[in-house]
Amino acid sequence: MAExxxxxxxxxxxxxxKGLAVVLFxxxxxxxxxxTLILQNEPRQDYIQIYGSGLxxxxxxxxxxxxxxxxxxxxxxxxFACNLFLCAIKRKFTIANIGFHMxxxxxxxxxxxxxxxxxxxxxxxxxxxxxxxxxxxxAEKGGSQYPxxxxxxxxxxxxxxxxxxEPEMSMGVYVNEGGxxxxxLATFPMKDGGKQPMPELGYTIETSLIYxxxxxxxxxxxxxxxxxxxxxxxxxxxxxxxxxxxxxxxFKLDDEFDIIVTRYEPDVRVGEAGEIYSESQEPKNPGxxxxxxxxxxxxxxxLFSKFPGHAHGSKFTDIQVVFGKAAAPSKDxxxxxxxxxxxxxxxxxxxxxxxxxxxxxxxxxxGVVANSKSAIGDYKSYVSVIEGEKVVQRHLLxxxxxxxxxxxxxxxxxxxxxxxxxxxxxxxxxxxxxxxIVVFIGFISILVGTIWIFYLQQYLxxxxxx
Amino acid sequence: MKxxxxxxxxxxxxxxxxxxxxxxxxxxxxxxxxAVLTVIGVAVSLYLPVFSPKRGLxxxxxxxxxxxxxxxxxxxxxxxxxxxxxxxxxxxxxxFVVLTLHIVWSWKELGxxxxxxxxxxxxxxxxxxxxVYFIFxxxxxxxxxxxxxxxxALLTIGFDYVFTDYSTKNLPPALQSAWFVPxxxxxxxxxxxxxxxxxxxxxxxxxxxxxxxxxxxxDKITYKLVRVGFPFLTVGLIFGSFWGQSxxxxxxxxxxxxxxxxxxxxxYLMYLHLRFVKGWNKTRANYFIVLGxxxxxxxYLAVSYLPSAQSSVxxxx
Numbered sequence: 001m002a003e004x005x006x007x008x009x010x011x012x013x014x015x016x017x018k019g020l021a022v023v024l025f026x027x028x029x030x031x032x033x034x035x036t037l038i039l040q041n042e043p044r045q046d047y048i049q050i051y052g053s054g055l056x057x058x059x060x061x062x063x064x065x066x067x068x069x070x071x072x073x074x075x076x077x078x079x080f081a082c083n084l085f086l087c088a089i090k091r092k093f094t095i096a097n098i099g100f101h102m103x104x105x106x107x108x109x110x111x112x113x114x115x116x117x118x119x120x121x122x123x124x125x126x127x128x129x130x131x132x133x134x135x136x137x138x139a140e141k142g143g144s145q146y147p148x149x150x151x152x153x154x155x156x157x158x159x160x161x162x163x164x165x166e167p168e169m170s171m172g173v174y175v176n177e178g179g180x181x182x183x184x185l186a187t188f189p190m191k192d193g194g195k196q197p198m199p200e201l202g203y204t205i206e207t208s209l210i211y212x213x214x215x216x217x218x219x220x221x222x223x224x225x226x227x228x229x230x231x232x233x234x235x236x237x238x239x240x241x242x243x244x245x246x247x248x249x250x251f252k253l254d255d256e257f258d259i260i261v262t263r264y265e266p267d268v269r270v271g272e273a274g275e276i277y278s279e280s281q282e283p284k285n286p287g288x289x290x291x292x293x294x295x296x297x298x299x300x301x302x303l304f305s306k307f308p309g310h311a312h313g314s315k316f317t318d319i320q321v322v323f324g325k326a327a328a329p330s331k332d333x334x335x336x337x338x339x340x341x342x343x344x345x346x347x348x349x350x351x352x353x354x355x356x357x358x359x360x361x362x363x364x365x366x367g368v369v370a371n372s373k374s375a376i377g378d379y380k381s382y383v384s385v386i387e388g389e390k391v392v393q394r395h396l397l398x399x400x401x402x403x404x405x406x407x408x409x410x411x412x413x414x415x416x417x418x419x420x421x422x423x424x425x426x427x428x429x430x431x432x433x434x435x436x437i438v439v440f441i442g443f444i445s446i447l448v449g450t451i452w453i454f455y456l457q458q459y460l461x462x463x464x465x466x
Numbered sequence: 467m468k469x470x471x472x473x474x475x476x477x478x479x480x481x482x483x484x485x486x487x488x489x490x491x492x493x494x495x496x497x498x499x500x501a502v503l504t505v506i507g508v509a510v511s512l513y514l515p516v517f518s519p520k521r522g523l524x525x526x527x528x529x530x531x532x533x534x535x536x537x538x539x540x541x542x543x544x545x546x547x548x549x550x551x552x553x554x555x556x557x558x559x560x561x562f563v564v565l566t567l568h569i570v571w572s573w574k575e576l577g578x579x580x581x582x583x584x585x586x587x588x589x590x591x592x593x594x595x596x597x598v599y600f601i602f603x604x605x606x607x608x609x610x611x612x613x614x615x616x617x618x619a620l621l622t623i624g625f626d627y628v629f630t631d632y633s634t635k636n637l638p639p640a641l642q643s644a645w646f647v648p649x650x651x652x653x654x655x656x657x658x659x660x661x662x663x664x665x666x667x668x669x670x671x672x673x674x675x676x677x678x679x680x681x682x683x684x685d686k687i688t689y690k691l692v693r694v695g696f697p698f699l700t701v702g703l704i705f706g707s708f709w710g711q712s713x714x715x716x717x718x719x720x721x722x723x724x725x726x727x728x729x730x731x732x733x734y735l736m737y738l739h740l741r742f743v744k745g746w747n748k749t750r751a752n753y754f755i756v757l758g759x760x761x762x763x764x765x766y767l768a769v770s771y772l773p774s775a776q777s778s779v780x781x782x783x
Contacts, residue, residue, distance in 0.1 A: 018739045025739070029732040036722040039774050050773055068720050114718070123715065168636055375636040399639040400713050411715045412639075431715035439717060443704045454697045 016086035024080045031076065035067035081111045099457055102449025106442045113438030121433040122148045125413065128156035130424040133386065137430045148432070150408060152392070158382040159415065159426045164375035167355050171337075174367040175201060182367050190370060202342035203366055209333040209353065225305075227261065227290070229253060230320040241288075256294060259321060263289035268304065276302065288323040292316055306420065332357070335370055339363040379415050381426040397428065408432050524568040525589070525623065531561035532592075532620045539613035555603070558616055562596045565619075569593060578637045581650040584767075585626040590650070592619035594658035598694075602662075606690060614665045645709035653702035653727075657762055659695030660734070663688050664759030667752040674749045685748045688755055689741070696734050703727055723780035726769050730761040 014020060038059060039046055047056040047065065063070045088104035091097050124145070126137035133155035139148045169190040174182035188196050192209040227239040231253070239251045241261060248261035265278040268287035276287065286305045291298060292314070299315050303323035332354030340346045341364065349361035355374040360367065378398060385393040385405050395403040403410040414427030538554035569589060572580040580586040599615035670684035706724065707717040718724060737754040740746045769775050
């Protein structure tokens with residue numbers, strides 16, 4: 001019996017030992033490190049490209065491509081928590097040991113909170129276009145998707161992207177040392193009227209911006225309404241429209257087609273009897289009625305500038321007529337790069353330099369690659385929370401400033417363009433984590449316990465010695 | 467341009483060497499030579515147009531003075547002298563002040579904390595190493611780290627000059643957070659402390675191999691440094707989790723940088739526990755400090771090159 005009790009004690013001693021703790025730390029560190037060396041949760045093709053097909057097979061069979069959700073890694077975390085717990089209860093609960101217990105129980109509490117969140121929490125993306133509302137999102141867990149419904153509605157009132165006032169401009173300088181490729185030297189910030197001396201190379205590089213209108217920084221020219229006729233493989237034909245003078249046309253296509261613009265409505269609505277009318281004079285949904293004639297055949301249809309895809313379905317399948325806007329004349333500046341060598345000889349290059357442009361030029365021994373990058377300052381969503389018919393809360397959703405409502409957390413995560421190429425769609429990460437508060441309690445316990453053990457306790461001991 | 471910075475280092479270094487030789491040879495002509503070279507170094511720094519804008523000037527001065535301090539500490543370690551030690555400390559303090567000026571100036575010019583790019587964080591690391599040195603020197607009266615501190619600071623500033631590019635003003639939306647400064651600063655204080663701990667641990671290991679009396683003091687210093695640095699590491703980890711939660715709703719995303727910071731934390735945790743495990747003498751435990759130093763290097767620099775890290779938010783641009 002005493003032998004049995006001794007064996008139990010020694011098993012308990014092993015399970016609660018610092019030695020076992022160190023082994024578990026080492027295993028955890030090893031697996032976590034391995035999880036960074038092997039790609040995680042990527043398409044199989046990426047693994048084959050990097051590791052080869054043989055190793056990829058091994059990686060997938062051991063589930064190393066999703067290391068942190070394998071049963072053995074989760075089991076290791078459980079073993080870690082058990083060892084922590086046994087270590088913690090082994091020591092007396094006294095004021096002197098309070099830091100020790102706070103740290104150890106803090107880690108256990110954090111792991112428990114994380115487990116609760118993993119099992120009972122939901123998370124996924126919600127995409128909303130401007131003016132759109134939703135009371136649900138598609139959550140993802142374990143590779144499958146399922147809808148999660150709110151007991152309220154979230155509406156996107158407005159989405160904004162803020163650009164920095166000036167694009168960020170830089171120039172990379174390369175030098176030809178006789179090899180196959182030019183050698184990269186350095187990158188410098190670039191500005192209008194800037195001068196970059198390169199004394200080691202004997203060159204000076206000057207940069208300046210030339211704007212389309214010499215006296216002003218931007219020209220004013222509104223985009224014009226136009227009719228665009230697509231007839232592949234021929235180039236598109238564009239016919240400017242004056243919507244104040246209707247009927248417009250006929251616009252002729254190679255003596256084969258005639259297009260006559262017969263009616264314009266700025267804000268098209270369809271009535272109960274199928275009649276077309278304008279709800280307002282604001283160009284919210286501009287529509288154009290056109291008659292297309294080919295010989296004796298004729299078709300009358302409506303075109304909508306916000307829905308160019310509606311141009312399909314015509315009986316004339318070899319052409320497509322679209323109602324749209326002409327591109328405004330470019331307001332983009334041009335970049336002038338002027339390089340002067342040590343003998344005073346200069347060379348220049350001028351090229352268009354709009355947002356996100358790259359201009360490259362070779363000047364004798366050196367090459368210059370100038371870049372302009374639109375710098376996004378911020379992107380934000382103005383959202384409303386609606387319960388019943390009533391707006392109960394408005395929030396400006398930004399990165400680092402989430403909306404928290406009824407247990408759901410909404411994070412500004414992404415954005416994308418609508419069909420017209422405008423950035424009006426916001427991507428919101430939605431989370432519901434019942435274990436979050438437990439995790440935070442664990443974190444704070446670890447923080448306070450660590451400061452206690454490593455700083456306060458040492459300070460108090462020193463004071464006691466004195 | 468880089469040649470000029472190294473030239474400055476040589477000038478300042480020679481200045482320090484001259485002053486140091488004065489103490490060894492007791493010959494004032496060396497001191498005079500050293501002083502002249504130092505003055506030339508300062509004049510060259512102020513005059514050369516390549517140092518405009520001011521960033522280049524202030525940082526180049528800091529670089530030169532760190533070199534000067536490193537030389538003085540080296541000579542003091544070879545042939546200790548109280549006056550030389552004070553001169554070395556004063557030079558280190560002067561370098562620290564100039565570097566602080568550079569950081570403040572950068573902050574003002576960029577309109578944000580200069581903690582974003584690799585080059586900027588290298589400067590912060592140099593600054594933190596100097597802070598840790600002076601704190602340890604003042605509280606613990608630990609002097610040997612002076613040389614290591616100056617050399618580490620010198621290397622990190624030099625790395626910034628040689629290998630990295632200019633800073634951009636733009637801070638991406640994810641970094642526009644109140645957590646940005648505390649998270650980065652705490653982590654770099656941890657890295658600074660643990661870098662010095664690696665050097666102390668190596669000193670202990672070498673001293674233990676040679677059965678030297680220095681083994682015990684080195685071990686003591688190592689332990690003290692880890693006791694200061696490990697909590698910073700813990701705080702940095704938790705601050706990062708709070709930030710991740712407020713930014714993305716994820717306090718832990720198994721991001722490669724997060725993972726390696728966890729690996730680093732676990733290695734130092736192993737060291738702290740091994741010191742109390744029977745059969746593990748302090749020398750064997752100190753090997754984990756060196757391993758931890760490697761983990762810090764991977765976390766800070768190498769992780770950006772892993773294929774798994776290419777879409778990570780923590781990769782330096």
